[in-house]
Amino acid sequence: MNATLNRWLTGQIGDLKSNNLYKEQVVLESPCNNRITIGGRTGIINLASNNYLGLANHPKLVAAACEAAQTWGAGAGAVRPITGTLKIHVDLEKQLAAFKHTEAALVFQSGFTSNAGVIPTITDANDVILTDELNHASIIDGVRLSKAQRKIYRHCDLGSLEDGLRASMAASKRLIITDGVFSMDGDIAPLPGIVQLAKQYDAAVMVDDAHGSGVMGGGRGTAYHFGVHKDVDIQLGTLSKAVGVMGGYIAGSRELIDWLTQRARPFLFSTAQPAPVVAAIMAAIDLMEHDSSLTDKLWENAAFWKSGLQGLGFDTGVSQTPITPVMIGEESMAMNFQKALLNEGVLALAIVYPTVAAGKARIRTMPSAMHSQEDLEDALASFKRAASSVGLF
Ligand SMILES: Cc1ncc(COP(=O)(O)O)c(C=O)c1O
Missing domain, CATH: 3.40.640.10 (Type I PLP-dependent aspartate aminotransferase-like (Major domain))
Known part of the structure; x- marks a missing residue:
């Protein structure tokens, strides 16, 4: 490896890590379903995929x-x-x-x-x-x-x-x-x-x-x-x-x-x-x-999820579709919240600068037609617990 390039790469990665912006890859040990396995833990509610209709x-x-x-x-x-x-x-x-x-x-x-x-x-x-x-x-x-x-x-x-x-x-x-x-x-x-x-x-x-x-x-x-x-x-x-x-x-x-x-x-x-x-x-x-039943279910779940989050006091931004951001603001709070959610059994990823503007970090949630009512209710309870564990409210 060229030493100059290697020094540059090490510096860049170090900067990301010290700013809590380095993203570890999430490795799924099961197919992309409503509940997934990560790190040997089964049953994690998947609110991160774009598999809107469960067709994957x-x-x-x-x-x-x-x-x-x-x-x-x-x-x-x-x-x-x-x-x-x-x-x-x-x-x-x-x-x-x-x-x-x-x-x-x-x-x-x-x-x-x-x-x-x-x-x-x-x-x-x-x-x-x-x-x-x-x-x-x-x-x-x-x-x-x-x-x-x-x-x-x-x-x-x-x-x-x-x-x-x-x-x-x-x-x-x-x-x-x-x-x-x-x-x-x-x-x-x-x-x-x-x-x-x-x-x-x-x-x-x-x-x-x-x-x-x-x-x-x-x-x-x-x-x-x-x-x-x-x-x-x-x-x-x-x-x-x-x-x-x-x-x-x-x-x-x-x-x-x-x-x-x-x-x-x-x-x-x-x-x-x-x-x-x-x-x-x-x-x-x-x-x-x-068959429109999957699209209908997607929208039904999205409406339930959004109103559930809003009922808990979360800000879901300007979303008009199933893509439901949970607005956090500060980058490191969003990263901490993502970790707390995973501890509580939910995969939902933080989106931070430079993907979105600085100070507009959020957790992006993707309800889908795959989710059952129970999945979404469990996920809402996890959001509530994770928010209090990181001191969000
Ligand atoms: C608006 C938009 N265009 C294009 C793409 C890329 O699509 P693909 O994942 O099929 O490459 C994405 C994926 O995130 C997207 O959100």
């Missing part, structure tokens, strides 16, 4: 993955434009386009690479990208990969967005990018207002619906929830959260998808998803299309 272990998905492994093998063997496109990829893309009511869809290896794939591919140096200040890290990185000028507008603030648009009229193209559901606060982008401004100022709209897919609009996403899906040019979805597997996709016009197949770098230069993954995703979309 659904028997239909597992069976589909096993069958596809027998039929197609474990790996795709190449990037999509060489020999990595199996018929099952094309079938999934047709299924996704139909589910999202768009002309076409293209699957990527993750939601993260979907952003890296689409944003620099549809913009150039003559363009302006208008991006919400609280957009996800993968949007931020996608925007950094683009040569377009970047204008950050205040969170969900249509006035700030309009100022940015007005100042961008000399650009060749304008692209507005927003999360559909914001991953750290659980609030929803004002898509009807955004779409209206986009029309007024001749801008394209892209919605990253990683946390809206499978959750909002009966599973079809935030644009569908607001009835503006025909006015959103680019919809990004993840297949890794509510869908329960791994991957991401872009849904939109035929021209958009055709262009991405020619230029999007993760599509061109990174190996295609294995067939078992694709088959499990198809089984998940099929379930969502034909």
